[in-house]
Amino acid sequence: MADGAGNNFDIVILGGGSGGYACALRAVQLGKTVALIEKSKLGGTCLHWGCIPTKALLHTAEVADLAREGSTFGVNSTFEGIDMTQVNKYKDGVIDRLYKGLQGLIKSGGITVVEGEGKLVDPKTVEVGGERYTGTNVVLATGSVSRTLGLEIGGRVITSTEALTMTEVPEKVVIIGGSVIGVEFASVWKSFGADVTIIEGLPTLVPLEDPTLSKGLERAFRKRKINFKTGVKFDSVKQTDDGVTVTLENGDTIEADLVLVAVGRGPNSAGMGYEEAGITVDRGWVPTNERLATNVDGVFAVGDLVPGLQLAHRGFAHGIFVAEEIAGLAPQPVVDSGIPRVTYCEPEIASVGITEPQAREKYGDAGVETIEYNLGGNGKSQILATAGTVKLVREKDGPIVGVHMIGARFGEQVGEASLMVNWEAYPEDVAQFIHAHPTQNEALGEAALALAGKPLHSHA
């Protein structure tokens, strides 16, 4: 085993985000020496520019909505406005606490953190500021960056990164892209009082989700007066000192103060020496086999850099997997279809497994059964005044292969959904388990009861 002396380590990890730091933490638990190279801040996109700050803004948005709607629940409250200084203080406070905690974990684990921009100079060596770090194994974990479709970012045209440090609430925003990041910001800004329009090139919002969820979100957004145009692409964006004009391919124009470009994220690998070191790179991504090994012996890749779902918990799982693989523990591969997905707009969307169209493709029309449980029958959802659906998809007479949920706070229900799909539970099995009343979790139990042919509080 390399002892970490003379810059020789068992594992050199390039990138200290979700994938990289999870790999480092697990590797030292397994007795490995680790160098973790990070050019910016440990924690990466998720902690500083992604999951955590966006969810803090969404919580502020929920509080704003509650202030507006207080009278519905008998509380005399009014919405007076958003104080972005305080919003940013609260958001940054959350990040700071988690960041300090993470730095403490990394330090106490005995991981060597190297600050600076690293470049792979051969399959076992990363160079940082003229210094070389050699690993018996190297893990590439440099993550992803916002795609911009050729639009110049600056001024009134921003990506999610700039959107997280705004000091004012915009009056009128256009969001290009109606997927996860786009609908989350649409939800935040609408609750903050802005006029919001989403442009989505595909036929529906959140187009990768089950059609029931896309339709449900569109219905909810219409009710919230969030504007959206689907099935139409933008053509150009022009900014002046006073505003910005978005022209669509159908000739329509929309004036706004601000345009958020939220068209997905691409791999962050340019100029890092991967191809020169012999690693196969496909349009910037680093493809791997199911054991997250690249084509070069001893070099692994994890997280957003590897084609597939771009989620922090996938990065964590990848990092842990690779550390255990290197340590010879032969772990189970991480399969994308079993990874839970949550979109934290209001109402929230949560899903795991395959959609109904995917199930029909896989098992044939006669081989699929579904149930949609309406939250109208769920006591806790009624107390919270939310509408929505829990949909289960099963292989006929077989296990549940997909769970798709929409409704306020339904992200918190994705854990049981994930167990159902990943343990290949039958609705009849789940129906036997008792779900506490009144909880939103009960909606999952009710959906299973209905799919098992014995509905309780189901309304057709």
Ligand SMILES: Cc1cc2nc3c(=O)[nH]c(=O)nc-3n(C[C@H](O)[C@H](O)[C@H](O)COP(=O)(O)OP(=O)(O)OC[C@H]3O[C@@H](n4cnc5c(N)ncnc54)[C@H](O)[C@@H]3O)c2cc1C
């Ligand atoms: C707005 C937004 C909201 C999101 N919300 C969620 C969410 O709610 N839930 C969820 O699961 N996911 C969410 N994500 C996705 C999540 O942030 C990513 O999936 C996750 O961060 C990927 O982890 P990673 O380790 O692959 O990459 P990253 O977190 O991007 O980490 C890569 C690290 O490598 C460093 N690096 C890059 N190049 C070099 C170099 N040459 N030398 C040294 N260091 C380098 C970077 O500085 C960075 O710290 C969100 C993303 C965004 C943008």
